[in-house]
Amino acid sequence: NLLGWFINAANFVDEMLPALKVKENALNMRAEATTSKDNVILTLQPGAGPFFIISEAEDSKGDTWYRILTNTRVGWVHGDYVALTEKKGEGIFQFLLLSGTTNVNPVEVNEKILKGKGILAGHADAFIEGAEKYDINEIFLISLALHESGNGTSTLAKGVMYNGKKVYNMYGIGAVDGNELAAGSKYAYDRGWFTPELAIIGGAKFTSEGYISNNQDTLYKMRWNPGNPGTHQYATDIGWAAKQVSGIKKLYDQMTSFVLRL
Numbered sequence: 001n002l003l004g005w006f007i008n009a010a011n012f013v014d015e016m017l018p019a020l021k022v023k024e025n026a027l028n029m030r031a032e033a034t035t036s037k038d039n040v041i042l043t044l045q046p047g048a049g050p051f052f053i054i055s056e057a058e059d060s061k062g063d064t065w066y067r068i069l070t071n072t073r074v075g076w077v078h079g080d081y082v083a084l085t086e087k088k089g090e091g092i093f094q095f096l097l098l099s100g101t102t103n104v105n106p107v108e109v110n111e112k113i114l115k116g117k118g119i120l121a122g123h124a125d126a127f128i129e130g131a132e133k134y135d136i137n138e139i140f141l142i143s144l145a146l147h148e149s150g151n152g153t154s155t156l157a158k159g160v161m162y163n164g165k166k167v168y169n170m171y172g173i174g175a176v177d178g179n180e181l182a183a184g185s186k187y188a189y190d191r192g193w194f195t196p197e198l199a200i201i202g203g204a205k206f207t208s209e210g211y212i213s214n215n216q217d218t219l220y221k222m223r224w225n226p227g228n229p230g231t232h233q234y235a236t237d238i239g240w241a242a243k244q245v246s247g248i249k250k251l252y253d254q255m256t257s258f259v260l261r262l
Contacts, residue, residue: 001055001067009095009220021049022048022081022083023081028044033076041073044070050086054069092262093262100136104128106125109124118150129201139251149172154172161185211234214232215227
């Protein structure tokens with residue numbers, strides 16, 4: 001059910017989506033739609049929500065249950081203890097075109113987005129140069145760098161000495177689990193990323209060539225690759241595309257001048 005919800009594009013094109021809120025008492029969220037066994041996975045506080053409704057079902061008594069999506073878990077709640085409502089859907093940004101630039105103002109990017117973001121601060125021009133050179137959406141590129149570098153504070157982003165040279169890796173490219181620093185810094189060294197600007201522009205090249213120019217030019221296509229399902233998918237997390245949306249939309253919300261293409 002959860003896989004079906006995330007892969008169904010129709011669930012993300014409406015502005016408002018079905019949701020619910022917890023009423024006045026704390027409510028147990030359960031692994032199954034029943035109270036007949038000890039299957040509590042989370043306790044929701046009074047008034048919590050709204051949470052997206054993924055599906056609904058009836059138990060053997062005819063009671064209605066709702067399967068919901070919280071920030072961290074998915075589970076069932078009893079219909080008697082919730083109030084039905086709607087929640088604004090931001091999932092449409094899964095279909096934001098990641099190819100092509102957005103014509104943002106570098107001064108505005110530096111002041112509103114990159115200010116205070118560690119090593120990334122003041123580097124709007126590099127993101128824009130990389131976007132224009134490799135035909136990629138610079139807002140997406142910035143969002144990716146902020147996410148992968150911990151807002152410009154990761155060790156790889158701030159610079160690591162490798163073979164006597166300081167290298168930078170803003171996107172954590174090549175930083176395989178368990179060997180992040182060594183592998184990520186070697187990747188940067190082999191590609192000559194010896195300044196923050198070169199790392200930003202080089203990362204744009206990697207992202208564009210790996211997915212964007214492969215006709216996987218939306219978050220949805222990067223995750224699901226509908227043109228060739230089951231292959232070349234960016235992440236294993238079935239909610240990956242939907243989870244990237246809020247960060248990207250937040251950046252757009254801070255800007256006053258841009259081109260938005262879906």
